[in-house]
Amino acid sequence: MLSIKGLLVAGVAAAALVTAAQASAAEGEVRIGMITTLSGPGSSLGNDVRDAFALAVKELGGKLGGLKAVVLEGDDQQKPEVAKELATRMVEKDKIDFATGIIWSNLALALMPTFERGQVYFVSANAGPSQLAGKQCNPYFFSASYQNDGQHEAMGHYVQAKGYKRVYLMAPNYPAGKDGLNGFKRFYAGEVAGEVYTQVGQLDYAAEIATLKAAKPDAVFVFYPGGMGVNFVKQWHQAGLKGQVPLFGPGFTFSEDTLAAMGDAALGTLNAAQWSPDIDNAENRTFVAGFTAAYGRLPSVYASQAYDAAKLIDAAIRKSGGKLADKDALRKGLKAAEFKSVRGAFKFGANQFPIQNYYLREVIKDDKGRYLNKLKSVVFTEHKDAYSVECGM
Amino acid sequence: MTSLLLIEQSLNGLQLGVMLFLMAAGLTLVFGIMDLIHLSHGSFYMVGAYFTATFARLTDSFVLGLLLALPAVAVVGMAVELVAVRRLYARDHLEQVLGTFGLILFFNEGVRMLWGPQPIFLSPPAALAGTVEVLPGLPYPAFRLAILAVGLAVALALWGLVNHTRLGMLVRAGASNRAMAGALGVNIPTLFTAVFGLGAALAGLAGGMAGPVLAVQVGMGESILILTFVVIVIGGIGSIRGALVGAVLVGLVDTLARLMLPSLLRTVLPPSQADGLGSSLASMGIYVLMAAVLAVRPRGLFPARG
Numbered sequence: 168m169l170s171i172k173g174l175l176v177a178g179v180a181a182a183a184l185v186t187a188a189q190a191s192a193a194e195g196e197v198r199i200g201m202i203t204t205l206s207g208p209g210s211s212l213g214n215d216v217r218d219a220f221a222l223a224v225k226e227l228g229g230k231l232g233g234l235k236a237v238v239l240e241g242d243d244q245q246k247p248e249v250a251k252e253l254a255t256r257m258v259e260k261d262k263i264d265f266a267t268g269i270i271w272s273n274l275a276l277a278l279m280p281t282f283e284r285g286q287v288y289f290v291s292a293n294a295g296p297s298q299l300a301g302k303q304c305n306p307y308f309f310s311a312s313y314q315n316d317g318q319h320e321a322m323g324h325y326v327q328a329k330g331y332k333r334v335y336l337m338a339p340n341y342p343a344g345k346d347g348l349n350g351f352k353r354f355y356a357g358e359v360a361g362e363v364y365t366q367v368g369q370l371d372y373a374a375e376i377a378t379l380k381a382a383k384p385d386a387v388f389v390f391y392p393g394g395m396g397v398n399f400v401k402q403w404h405q406a407g408l409k410g411q412v413p414l415f416g417p418g419f420t421f422s423e424d425t426l427a428a429m430g431d432a433a434l435g436t437l438n439a440a441q442w443s444p445d446i447d448n449a450e451n452r453t454f455v456a457g458f459t460a461a462y463g464r465l466p467s468v469y470a471s472q473a474y475d476a477a478k479l480i481d482a483a484i485r486k487s488g489g490k491l492a493d494k495d496a497l498r499k500g501l502k503a504a505e506f507k508s509v510r511g512a513f514k515f516g517a518n519q520f521p522i523q524n525y526y527l528r529e530v531i532k533d534d535k536g537r538y539l540n541k542l543k544s545v546v547f548t549e550h551k552d553a554y555s556v557e558c559g560m
Numbered sequence: 561m562t563s564l565l566l567i568e569q570s571l572n573g574l575q576l577g578v579m580l581f582l583m584a585a586g587l588t589l590v591f592g593i594m595d596l597i598h599l600s601h602g603s604f605y606m607v608g609a610y611f612t613a614t615f616a617r618l619t620d621s622f623v624l625g626l627l628l629a630l631p632a633v634a635v636v637g638m639a640v641e642l643v644a645v646r647r648l649y650a651r652d653h654l655e656q657v658l659g660t661f662g663l664i665l666f667f668n669e670g671v672r673m674l675w676g677p678q679p680i681f682l683s684p685p686a687a688l689a690g691t692v693e694v695l696p697g698l699p700y701p702a703f704r705l706a707i708l709a710v711g712l713a714v715a716l717a718l719w720g721l722v723n724h725t726r727l728g729m730l731v732r733a734g735a736s737n738r739a740m741a742g743a744l745g746v747n748i749p750t751l752f753t754a755v756f757g758l759g760a761a762l763a764g765l766a767g768g769m770a771g772p773v774l775a776v777q778v779g780m781g782e783s784i785l786i787l788t789f790v791v792i793v794i795g796g797i798g799s800i801r802g803a804l805v806g807a808v809l810v811g812l813v814d815t816l817a818r819l820m821l822p823s824l825l826r827t828v829l830p831p832s833q834a835d836g837l838g839s840s841l842a843s844m845g846i847y848v849l850m851a852a853v854l855a856v857r858p859r860g861l862f863p864a865r866g
Contacts, residue, residue, distance in 0.1 A: 206677035208775060214678065242677075340836055363822070364835040366843075370774040373572040373704065374815050378823075381565040394679050394775050402773070405684070405701040407691035428681040 196235040197484060197491060200257035200287070202250055202278070203268035205242035208368055208394025211424035212270045212469045213242070216292050218462050219454075219470035220267065223477030226457065231477065232484020234491075239263065245270070245368070247277045254278045258285035264491045265290055267476050270392075270469070272296040272315060272343035273367075283307045286494055288501060290480055292473035295520060297346045301554030304518040309501050311476035313441055314520045314552035315343045316350025318417035319390065321439035321525035321546040323354035326386060326415060333360040335384035337375065339395060340364035347390040347417060353553060360384040370398045376406050387412055392419040397428045404432035418442075418540070421530050424467040426538035433530045433538065441521075442471040442510040443528050443542040451509040465539050475508050482506040512549070518558035522551045564698050569819050570812065571694070575704050577811025578711025582766035583788040584795065584803035585718055586759020592798020592864050593734040594649060594752055597656040600640075600663035601763055601788065602781025608633045608764025609776040610671055613680045622685040626768045630761045637760020641753050649752075664782070672778050679777035707769050714765065715804055722800055731755060735798040735864040787814075790846050794853045796860025805861055810846050817845035 201220060204213035217240065224236045239261055243250035250269065257263045258281055266282050266289045269275045275294035282289045288307055295310045295317075326334060336351060336359060338344035344364055352359065360382045363375055379387065391399045396419070403409060409432060418440025421433055444455050444465060454474050458466040466474075483500030490496055502515055516522050525547040528540035587601045611632050616625025644663060648656045683689070684703035691699035722728035730751055733741040742748045767781070774780065791810050795802025822838030829837065853861060 206672070207777060207779070208679055210678050340839065362835070364839070366839060371576075373575070373701075374569055374818050377565060377568040377572060378819055380568075381562070394681075394777075397681050398773075398775060401681070401683075402701070405689065405691070405703065407699045407701075430683070 196237050197231050197265070197480075198261060198263045199231070199236060199238045199480070200254070200261070200263035200266040201238050201240045201268040202243050202253050202257070202266060203241075204245045204270045205240075206244050208370065209245045209270060209392070211393050212293065212467075213268070215424050215467045215470040216268050216270065216473040219458060219466060219473040220292065220477045222454075222457055222461055223474045223481075225461075226453075227477070227481055231481045232487075233489055234484060243269070243274060245274075247274050250274045251277055251281065254281045258282065258287055263287055265480055267292050267311075267473070267480075269294050271341065272346070273341045275299070276342060279303075279305060279308060288494075288497060290476050290501070292476040293469055294343065296342050297349075297552075297554050298342070300518050300520050300552050301557035304555075304558035304560050306498060306519075306560065308519060309479070309515070310520045311479050312472040312521070313523070314554065315346035316353070316552060316554075317441060317523075317525060317547075317550060318419065318439050319347040319350035319388075320354050320550070320553075321527070322388060322415055322417055322437075323351035324546055325437070325439065325527055326351075326388065327355045327357065331386040331413075332357045333383075333385045334358075335360045335363075335379050335382055335387045336389075337361075337363045337365065337379070337387070337399075338390040339367045339369070341367045344390060350553075351388055357385075367395075369395065372399050372402050373406075376402060376408070380406070380408065384412065386415060388415045389420055390417055392422070393425060396420045396422075397425045400429045400432045400436075418468050418528060421528075421540065422467040422469065423465040423539055424469065426530060426540075427464075430538070431532075434532060436530050437543070438528055438530070438540070439525050439546055440468045440528060440540070441523050441525050442468050443526055443540050445540075445542050446509070446511060446526075448507075448509070448511055450507045451511075454509045465537060471509050475506070475510070475513070478506040478508070479504060516551055516555045517560055518552070518555040519560070520552050520555065522549050524548050525550055564695065565819075567695065568698055568700065569815055571700055571704070571708070573812035573815035574808060575708050575711075575811070576815060577808040578708055578715075579766045579770060579784070580787055580791050580810055581711060581715060581804050581807035582762045583784060584791040584807050585715075585800055586755075586762040587788055588792045588795065588798055588800065588803045589731060589735065589755050590759055591792060593731060593738065593755055595738065596645065596649060597653050597660065598645070599657060599660040599785070600667065601759065602785035603664055603667035604633055604637055604760040604763035604781070605767035605770070605784060606671060606776075606778070606781040607636055607667065608761075608767030609771045609780060610675055610680075611764065612768035612771050613682055613776045614675075616682065622682070622772070626765070629768050630764055633764030633767075634757040634761040637764075638753050638757040640760075641756035645756065646749070646752070667781075668778050677778060679775040680771075681775055682771040684772040703772060707773070710765070710769065714762070718800055727754070732864075787846070790850050792860075794850055794860055796857075796863035798864030799860070799862040802860055802862035802864075809849065813845050813849050814842070817842035821845075 203216050241253035270293045272294040291310045293312050295314045299308050300314045336348050338347050416438045418438050421438040482505045486500035487496035527543045527546050531541045590598045611629035612625045615628040616622045648659045688703040692702045694700045791806040795806030821842045822835045825834035825838045
C-alpha cells in the first residue's frame with residue numbers, strides 16, 4: 168500500500184510540473200472549452216452544438232473578438248464524472264477563457280464550481296437550470312439559450328388557453344425535467360392526470376405508456392430530449408395513440424436533431440421554443456443556409472443556441488477590448504450582448520439569463536421530404552424567467 | 561380498466577423476459593459448461609443489433625437483415641472463442657473477468673470506429689408497425705407481440721435441441737460434469753466453440769429485435785447484461801429451464817414493480833418524490849427477488865450440476 172501511495176504522490180507532483188509548464192496560453196488567442204455530449208442517446212444535441220459553434224467561428228474567420236479561436240473539444244458522454252474531469256483539466260491545464268457546450272443541467276450544476284474557481288465564463292449553449300437563475304445565480308454563468316422552464320411555460324400557457332382539463336405530464340428524472348414540469352404547471356391551471364418522472368436515458372416506455380393510456384387524459388405533455396424523445400414518440404405511435412390523444416411538448420422533444428428519426432410519428436405535433444428554422448431575419452437565414460450547406464442536415468434549436476453563444480462571446484471580447492484577463496470588462500461585454508441573435512431580440516436579465524420571445528411551432532414535412540418545425544404564433548413576448556427575483560445580482 | 565392495464569403490463573414484462581431469456585440461454589451454458597466468467601456476452605447483443613441495422617439497410621428488409629445478422633454474429637462469437645476466450649479456460653476467474661472485460665472495451669471501441677458514436681434508430685417492418693387488438697379494448701404493438709412469439713419459439717426449439725438431439729446430450733453432459741464428458745471421448749474444444757457460437761447468435765437475435773424498440777448504440781449490451789446475470793443466478797447456472805423461468809420472473813417483477821410502486825407511494829408522497837423513490841425502489845425489486853431466491857435455494861431454482 169505504501170508504495171502505491173508513493174507512486175500517487177509522485178504522479179501528482181509530475182502532473183503539477185506539467186501544469187506549470189503549460190500554464191501560459193499564447194498571446195492573441197482565446198481558448199474555448201467545448202464540453203458536450205457526443206456519444207450515446209444524447210449525442211444528437213451535442214453534435215448540433217459543436218457543429219453550430221464551429222460554423223460561427225468559421226464564419227468569423229476562425230476568430231472570436233479578433234483573437235484566434237482555439238476550441239478544445241471533449242465528449243462528456245452525458246456523465247457528470249467524465250464532464251468534471253474534462254472541466255478540471257481544461258480549466259487548470261489548458262487555461263480556457265470560456266466554457267460552453269454543456270447540454271445537461273445536472274452536469275452544468277456539477278461543473279459550475281470548477282468554472283467559478285478558475286474564473287472561467289460559462290456561456291451555456293443549452294442547460295439553464297433554475298438553481299443558477301435564482302438563489303445560486305453566478306457572475307460566471309451566462310445563458311445564451313433559455314431558462315429551463317421557458318419552453319414548458321409557453322406550452323403550459325397554450326394548453327391552458329386551448330381549454331384542456333386533464334393533462335398527463337412526463338419527463339426524465341433530473342433537474343431540467345423537474346424545472347420543465349414546474350414551468351408547465353406554472354401556466355396550466357387544470358387537473359394533472361399524472362406526473363411521471365422516468366430514469367434519464369430510459370429507452371423503453373412501454374410500461375409508462377400503458378399506465379398513461381389507462382389514466383385517460385385529455386392531453387399529454389412530454390419533455391424528452393434526444394434519443395429518449397425518439398423512442399417515446401415512436402413507441403407512442405406504435406401503441407396506436409397518435410391521433411387518439413393530443414401530444415404536446417417543449418421544442419426539445421420535437422427538435423430538428425431527432426425529427427428525422429421520429430419520421431411521421433411526430434408529424435403535426437405542436438411544441439414551443441424560443442427559435443424556429445423559419446424565423447424571418449437576416450442572421451437566421453444565413454445561419455440555416457450555412458448550417459444546412461456545411462453539414463447536410465437542418466439545424467435544431469440547440470444549434471441555434473450554440474451559434475448565438477459563439478456570437479455572444481465574439482461580441483463580449485470585442486467590447487472588452489480583447490483583454491481576456493480583465494474579467495470585469497469581459498462580464499460587462501457579455502451582459503451588453505451586442506450581437507444579432509438568430510432568434511431576433513435578445514437581452515439579458517439581472518440573473519444573466521435571456522429575456523426573449525417564445526413561439527408555438529408545428530412539425531411539418533417540407534417539399535424536400537425533410538421534417539422540420541414551422542412557426543405558428545407568438546406565445547410570449549419578452550418573457551422573463553420566474554427565478555430572477557430570487558437572484559441577488 | 562385495471563385488469564386490462566395489468567394484462568398489458570404483464571405482456572410488457574413477458575416481452576422483457578423473452579429478451580432476457582435469449583441472452584441468458586447462451587450465457588448460462590457458457591458459465592455452466594465452460595466454467596467461464598464471461599462478461600462480454602452483451603457485446604454480441606450489440607453487434608447483433610448493428611449487423612441487423614446494416615443488413616436491413618442493405619437489403620431494405622428488417623426480417624432479411626435479422627436473418628443475415630444471426631450467422632454473422634455466430635461467426636464473430638466463434639472467432640472470439642478461438643482467438644481469445646479459449647486461452648482463458650484454464651486461468652482463474654479473476655483473469656477471465658479481466659480478459660472478457662477487455663473484450664467489452666474492444667467491441668465498444670470497434671463499433672464506435674466502424675459505425676460512429678451516434679445511435680441508429682431502426683423502424684419495425686411495415687407489417688408490424690401498428691397495433692393488434694389482443695383483447696377487446698386492449699390494443700398492443702404488433703412488433704412487441706412478434707418479439708414474444710419469436711422468443712417463445714426459440715425457447716421451444718432450444719428445449720428440443722438440448723433434450724432431444726445428440727448435440728444437446730453433449731451439452732447437458734458437459735454442463736453436469738465436464739471432466740467426465742471429456743474422459744468419455746467428447747471433443748470438448750469443438751463443443752465449446754459450437755456452444756459459444758450458438759450463445760452469440762441468440763444474443764445477436766435479442767439485440768437485433770431490440771433495435772426497432774430501443775436504439776442501436778454503443779454500450780447497449782452492458783445494461784441488459786447485468787439483468788442477464790441476475791436471471792442466471794436466479795435460474796441456476798447451466799440450466800436452460802432455469803434461464804427461462806428466471807427471465808420471465810425478472811421481466812415481470814421489474815415491469816410490474818415499475819408500475820405499482822410509484823402509484824402506491826403516490827398515496828403518501830407528492831408525485832415527483834413518489835416517482836423518484838418508486839422507480840429507484842422498483843429497480844431494486846429484481847435484486848430483492850434474487851436475494852430471496854438465493855436464501856431459499858442457494859444454487860438457483862434449477863441448478864444443472866448435481
